[in-house]
Amino acid sequence: MTIQIDQFPCRADNFGVLIHDSASGETALIDAPEETAILEAIKRTGWKPSVLFITHHHADHVEANLSLKQKFDLKIIGPKAEASKIPGIDQTVAEGDVLTFGGEEVRVIETPGHTAGHVSYYLPKSGVAFTADTLFALGCGRLFEAPAPVMYESLKKLAALPPETQVYCGHEYTLSNARFALTVDPTNPKLKARAEKIEKLRAEGKATLPTSIGEELETNPFLRWDDAAIRKNLGMENASDAEVFTEIRKRKDNF
Template sequence: MAIQVEQFMCLSDNFGVLLRDPATGDVALVDAPEEAPILAAVKRTGWTPKLIFTTHHHVDHVEANLALKQRFGLRIVGPEAEKDKIPGIDETVGQGSTVPFGSETVEVISTPGHTAGHVSYHFPGSKVVFTADTLFALGCGRLFEAPPEVMHDSLKKLAALPADTTVYCGHEYTLSNARFALTIDPDNAALQARARKIEALRADDKPTLPTTIGEELATNPFLRWADPAIRRNLGMENATDAEVFAEIRKRKDNF
């Protein structure tokens, strides 16, 4: 039975995520951006978390770690490479690590780029992945602590997951990402249709997530470095995949 996911807003544009395994009743959080919305979600659902899956060290993902640990006595799991920057961390993980959660075995995927030690959490039994600030709907994270080649390798790992994998990301950036994507891939009919849907969702103040790996492969330019039309639009027909990705990321930085 698939995990249950309660998604909600924190801070200005962060997503908070509360998870429950229906087979065991175990509950976890993915990151801890802000205490008050998390406590409201706990009260609303009746789900009391025992664990935080931390993706990376940025303050808007760990701000509530210590307060929640004090309140619930929960355990905090996070990337080994960033253990000195994650408040309250109890257990470190990296590429190939597994973490038991309820009836599932969670697979850790090392996805550096946005930060040097960023990880994503894949729940293969539920066909869900939590990518935080590595892969966004129609986008990817800014490269603060690693070069483009590193992020490209991370995105290749996520792109290789089954197409029907549901993707939860760290921020509501999709509207801006869609507008940028159309400058890179303007003739993509699937992207055009998705952009219209996103405009309507945001006009109604509705979230644009979750997405799927398949939908991102069809419309997200940051995963479409091999697409001939994109390469022609960029004048990079003979470039490497990593070079095409780096150019798209550079253009997004200046968008």
């Protein structure tokens, strides 16, 4: 693998991500939450970005688009469904589109739910996915622009990626998500162990990301709609998978 990844904190709880292809020297940025933090990361790594991949239009993901475009002559790529809301966009993408970064493919996966046009970016050669505010460690994004069944279908797509896929998310929400997950899936030993690890990491000021698809399938209740213990705990043994997901999302909204 020639891809190197630098994840760094932005704003109150966002993450910025630089990805660098050592063979070609090409660098990309995933979302643009905050100019100062991004410029510091560029200076620290020495990686000058030429492309900016945007996942969705929310201000805490596009705030620095125009200033960074001016400084680095970035090409800004983002979801077609939200093009009018993304500052400086040059190229739109949709489900199934395949881009090239360095020496490998970047596959576009439409993952609406948090916003109506949210996309995730998947690099199969490196085994990395950038899911922003669709899939979080032990959670999923709040539903602002689409109903729960839409988010459920998006999460199904991500859950189908290879279990070893490393997942980079848009926010450091894992501690709160872990505490909620234990209310839904309290008898899961892997979740209990992970929650203890997360408590320790956050107490030390360390990031809990990246995660992996495999780890999320074992511990994230938003991907475990078919788990018998969760269904029994919710009193939803005979409900559809989408109904179970919807109930879990409602409970998280009120947690």
